[in-house]
Amino acid sequence: MEYLKVANSPLMWLACGLCVALVLFQSLLFVRKSLSVSKEMNISDNQIKSALKSSFTASIGPSLAILAGMVSLLVAMGGPISWFRLSFIGSVAYELMAAGFGAEATGVTLGGPDMNATAFAAGVWVMTLGSIGWVLFTALATPKLDQFRNVLAGGRKALLPIVSAGAMCGAFAYLSLDRVFRFDIQTIAAVVGFGVMAAFMIYNKTKKKQWIKEWALTISMFVGMIVSIIF
Amino acid sequence: MGTYNINVRWHDCFNYILDRRFKMETTKNTSTKGFQGDYMSYIVKWGTITNLLGCLFAFLPAIVVTFIYGYKPPISAVFAGFIMQASVSGVFWFVEPISYFPVLGVPGTYMSFLSGNIGNLRLPASVAAQEAAGVTPGTDEGTIIATMGVAISIIVNIVMLTIGVILGASVLSRLPAGVIAALNNILPALFGAMFGQQFIANPKIGVVAAILAGGMIGLNKLGMLAFLPGNPAYAIIIVAVFGSILIGKQMFKDKV
Numbered sequence: 306m307e308y309l310k311v312a313n314s315p316l317m318w319l320a321c322g323l324c325v326a327l328v329l330f331q332s333l334l335f336v337r338k339s340l341s342v343s344k345e346m347n348i349s350d351n352q353i354k355s356a357l358k359s360s361f362t363a364s365i366g367p368s369l370a371i372l373a374g375m376v377s378l379l380v381a382m383g384g385p386i387s388w389f390r391l392s393f394i395g396s397v398a399y400e401l402m403a404a405g406f407g408a409e410a411t412g413v414t415l416g417g418p419d420m421n422a423t424a425f426a427a428g429v430w431v432m433t434l435g436s437i438g439w440v441l442f443t444a445l446a447t448p449k450l451d452q453f454r455n456v457l458a459g460g461r462k463a464l465l466p467i468v469s470a471g472a473m474c475g476a477f478a479y480l481s482l483d484r485v486f487r488f489d490i491q492t493i494a495a496v497v498g499f500g501v502m503a504a505f506m507i508y509n510k511t512k513k514k515q516w517i518k519e520w521a522l523t524i525s526m527f528v529g530m531i532v533s534i535i536f
Numbered sequence: 537m538g539t540y541n542i543n544v545r546w547h548d549c550f551n552y553i554l555d556r557r558f559k560m561e562t563t564k565n566t567s568t569k570g571f572q573g574d575y576m577s578y579i580v581k582w583g584t585i586t587n588l589l590g591c592l593f594a595f596l597p598a599i600v601v602t603f604i605y606g607y608k609p610p611i612s613a614v615f616a617g618f619i620m621q622a623s624v625s626g627v628f629w630f631v632e633p634i635s636y637f638p639v640l641g642v643p644g645t646y647m648s649f650l651s652g653n654i655g656n657l658r659l660p661a662s663v664a665a666q667e668a669a670g671v672t673p674g675t676d677e678g679t680i681i682a683t684m685g686v687a688i689s690i691i692v693n694i695v696m697l698t699i700g701v702i703l704g705a706s707v708l709s710r711l712p713a714g715v716i717a718a719l720n721n722i723l724p725a726l727f728g729a730m731f732g733q734q735f736i737a738n739p740k741i742g743v744v745a746a747i748l749a750g751g752m753i754g755l756n757k758l759g760m761l762a763f764l765p766g767n768p769a770y771a772i773i774i775v776a777v778f779g780s781i782l783i784g785k786q787m788f789k790d791k792v
Contacts, residue, residue, distance in 0.1 A: 498728030529725025
């Protein structure tokens with residue numbers, strides 16, 4: 306496993322660190338601009354505080370899940386690549402698949418006993434090439450997506466929230482039912498997550514408690530997970 | 537009497553024109569200074585620059601591996617691996633940005649696709665932020681709040697990954713199998729909870745989405761989507777997302 310010395314070298318940390326820094330730099334620019342324009346809009350400081358609190362707690366669970374997926378990537382691809390790939394463009398499922406395809410194409414199993422420098426390098430190249438599409442498409446087409454959304458709403462601003470609601474319902478119906486129809490432990494996790502969240506939402510329609518708005522997603526996520534492993 | 541009436545009309549007319557001018561100027565002002573003007577042009581300019589830079593930066597690690605350390609994989613292998621990967625993800629380069637745009641908005645789309653982990657992290661974080669702030673997704677306020685949510689999720693994710701990489705594979709791989717299994721079940725629970733939230737918020741669209749997604753998943757399990765090239769998951773997303781949008785629009789177009 307000589308290649309892991311290269312994979313974990315300071316130069317690799319530098320190359321990967323620049324990419325992570327770019328992600329943080331963009332966020333900084335956008336948040337600063339959004340905060341300044343929010344003052345001209347009907348957005349209060351309290352709303353921003355609740356938004357930050359809620360998205361912070363909601364990010365912890367999914368980030369832990371990404372961390373769990375990082376283990377197998379770390380063993381095969383080393384620290385810097387795993388760290389950079391999971392904070393830049395890809396996702397756990399994508400990265401493992403791409404690294405695997407790269408290694409396979411050189412005739413080696415990713416992380417297997419015959420894993421070598423060539424397979425590692427092929428993995429890095431395939432991970433990179435396979436993910437450029439997302440960034441390139443959004444770099445060039447995002448303003449067009451805005452126009453397309455207006456077309457979907459028939460040019461009526463009042464219908465934009467319906468378009469958003471349809472997109473969210475469709476996306477999460479797919480993502481959750483895909484787990485439900487596996488008929489295993491994940492089915493329980495998804496159904497319990499759905500049930501707990503639905504109960505919170507129905508209760509809060511009349512009670513309008515702010516803590517529920519902020520915590521419901523995180524609580525439902527962890528209750529779903531805990532119930533699924535008890536079974 | 538007649539003259540008086542005419543004067544009134546002239547007066548009204550003049551006021552009307554002034555009013556229109558004033559309104560046009562104010563809308564013009566808000567459109568150059570506010571959300572749709574200065575803000576959007578700044579976001580689009582910097583979003584384009586940073587995401588194009590992202591395309592270049594992404595190659596840095598690969599360049600270091602091959603041109604500094606001299607690990608040269610056969611070009612045919614890289615090409616073969618790329619084709620395998622592109623046949624799985626190629627459709628998603630377009631389907632995901634188009635499908636998730638109505639939730640993420642312009643800034644959130646640039647940020648989410650530069651940072652990745654969208655369905656499992658960026659979307660839930662932005663929806664959680666919008667819910668807590670009490671803003672409607674799809675509105676200008678919704679876009680601003682989604683930006684905050686995505687940014688927070690980026691920071692949390694990078695901090696946790698940094699801790700993880702410092703602890704290293706040796707520590708992480710010593711976690712009990714039960715803990716790993718539990719962590720793997722966070723995602724299905726999260727997806728269920730997200731759908732629960734959307735379902736109660738928009739029950740009619742939720743039912744439509746469940747029927748479309750469930751039906752397509754069923755067809756796929758029965759092998760009836762096998763005529764489509766590659767993994768047909770993209771067809772399920774397209775039908776579920778755009779079917780729900782179009783049917784939802786038909787249901788609500790006379791009500792808003």
